[in-house]
Every structure is written in C-alpha cells, then in structure tokens.
Amino acid sequence: MTGSQAPSSFRLAYVPGVTPGKWVRIWNERRPDVPLTLVQVPAAEASEVLRGGDADAALVRLPVDRTVLSAIPLYTETTVVMVPNDHVVTVADQVSAAELADEVLLHPLDDVLDWDRPPGLPAFERPATTADAVELVAAGIGLLAVPQSLARLHHRKDLTYRPLVDAPESGVALSWPEDATTDLVDDFIGIVRGRTVNSTRGRAKPEAETRQEGKRPEKGGARKPATGKSSRGTGSGGGAKGARTTKGAQRGKPRRRS
Structure with a gap:
C-alpha cells in the first residue's frame, strides 16, 4: 500500500467447515482501521478466488497449487x-x-x-x-x-x-497469492501464527497500536521514582545507622582509670 490512501477492507475467503471467528476478533482489535470482509466459497473454488484477486487471503483445504499460491498449514482434521x-x-x-x-x-x-x-x-x-x-x-x-x-x-x-x-485426513491452511504478500496479509499471518501485538517485523505499527502504546508512559509517570525512594532511605536510615554504630563503639570502649 503506497501513499496515504487507506485500504477499504481486508477480504478473507474461507471454505465450509472452517471457523475464522477467533482470528477475525483479534483482527478487529488490532486493526480497527481496516474492516475485515468474510467471503465464503466452495472448497473447490478457493484457489480460483485467490488467483482472480477476489480475496486477499483464504482459509482453504490442502493441497493448493504452490507454484502460484503460498500456504501456511494450520491444522489437520479428524x-x-x-x-x-x-x-x-x-x-x-x-x-x-x-x-x-x-x-x-x-x-x-x-x-x-x-x-x-x-x-x-x-x-x-x-x-x-x-x-x-x-x-x-x-x-x-x-x-x-x-x-x-x-x-x-x-x-x-x-x-x-x-x-x-x-x-x-483434511488439512486446513492459510493461503494467498505468492506475488501479493501485502502488509495486511502479513498482519493476518501474524495473527494465525500467534504473534503478539508488538511483533511488527520491522514495519510501522498501525495508528491504533501507536495510540495504545502512547498511554503506557502516562501510567509509568504516575509512579514514584525509584531513585527518590532510594535517596530517602539513604539519607535518613543510612545516617541513623552510622550514628548508632559510632555510639555503640564508644559505649563498648573501657575508660582508663588514672
């Protein structure tokens, strides 16, 4: 994606039996600026939908044509x-x-x-x-x-x-056109692979994530600085300890009688 133009949506196709709900929920939390559109397709047509550009990625049943499509196996069904x-x-x-x-x-x-x-x-x-x-x-x-x-x-x-x-057995995979691995596709790959919200792989974070991270220093700023706590402990407790030690040393020294 070039320039300041935002994508209208991320189109995710899926075949019957596959339930993308948990990944869609994570997407909506991390990328509220890009709506995710679900497209249900017959299993036999999923590859053609990807090759024709009618979806950005798809949850498909293996095998797929690896000469034109990339695929990440997710699980195998009983x-x-x-x-x-x-x-x-x-x-x-x-x-x-x-x-x-x-x-x-x-x-x-x-x-x-x-x-x-x-x-x-x-x-x-x-x-x-x-x-x-x-x-x-x-x-x-x-x-x-x-x-x-x-x-x-x-x-x-x-x-x-x-x-x-x-x-x-039937294997389920995330697939997308090999020559169209966009930033949004990479975001969805991260979700299905379990990457954390901070795993951006070196590219700019979405605005929503930046706003969330911007709040963290405010919470930290409300805490009392550790250095102040240490300095108070050193300034009072440390001096008193030194005084007690000196006094104790004087009290323990016998006085010489003349």
Whole structure:
C-alpha cells in the first residue's frame, strides 16, 4: 500500500467447515482501521478466488497449487463417518474402513478427502454436494465420510458420527497469492501464527497500536521514582545507622582509670 490512501477492507475467503471467528476478533482489535470482509466459497473454488484477486487471503483445504499460491498449514482434521442414530456403528467409539466394506459409502462430487479408492460399496450415483449426501444418509441410503468440521456444520438430530481411523485426513491452511504478500496479509499471518501485538517485523505499527502504546508512559509517570525512594532511605536510615554504630563503639570502649 503506497501513499496515504487507506485500504477499504481486508477480504478473507474461507471454505465450509472452517471457523475464522477467533482470528477475525483479534483482527478487529488490532486493526480497527481496516474492516475485515468474510467471503465464503466452495472448497473447490478457493484457489480460483485467490488467483482472480477476489480475496486477499483464504482459509482453504490442502493441497493448493504452490507454484502460484503460498500456504501456511494450520491444522489437520479428524475424518469421521456420518450414520443414522440407530446404525450399528454407533456402538463403537471408532470405526475402520474395513468395517465399512458392506456399507454403501456416499462420495459427493465436492468431497474434500483425497481417497485412492473410497471404502465400502459405491452408491448408484454420486451426490452433487456434501449437503445432498447428508440428506441421503438421513434417508438411510448410505453413509458419508467427511472431516469432523463438516459433520458439525451439517448436524442433524437424527444423525451422529464416529471417527474413521484409517481414512485420509483434511488439512486446513492459510493461503494467498505468492506475488501479493501485502502488509495486511502479513498482519493476518501474524495473527494465525500467534504473534503478539508488538511483533511488527520491522514495519510501522498501525495508528491504533501507536495510540495504545502512547498511554503506557502516562501510567509509568504516575509512579514514584525509584531513585527518590532510594535517596530517602539513604539519607535518613543510612545516617541513623552510622550514628548508632559510632555510639555503640564508644559505649563498648573501657575508660582508663588514672
């Protein structure tokens, strides 16, 4: 950003299941001068949104094209299998892919898990979306493997889920165009990496932070200076101590009789 022109906003895209709320709150505290605009996009379209300049950064599912996009992995999600509440799977704490061999496992077109080959029996056709697949699970058509955040996103009272221990997992990352690492992108990188408010990496701090830091000396100025306290202690206590020592020495010296 050049000159005195302030950016209108910071555009953050995010894919279904990802919850950017905690990072947005920190952004609003640190950069109240730059509104953060959230843009929800399908997982398959996140990279295109970044390449097209429709977002400054995005919370995406890995992998991404590292030839044009930078990415910082944030966390890896547990994969779960969604089932009806009365399904036999619910008696176990977790399930393996082998245990689903005789089950119909739905494989939506927007699946974010990188399967070599999904376990279980294939459905008659692939649902268009994860939301459509969840409806089919509720109807008893089949089961569905998804990252845990998507199971929570599509929560229904008649469905539950169990961890699927040997399935592919979905990694979530912060990504942005490699040739567009702006100061605002760097600010958001700092937030997701847990940098403190004073970690500016050598560039000027936002005005809001400068105002906050400007108040600190005032609080310090109200305190009594340490030097004054020391000088008072030396001037009175030190002299009295010296007097007592001298007096004690005189009192302890025997007088010679003539």
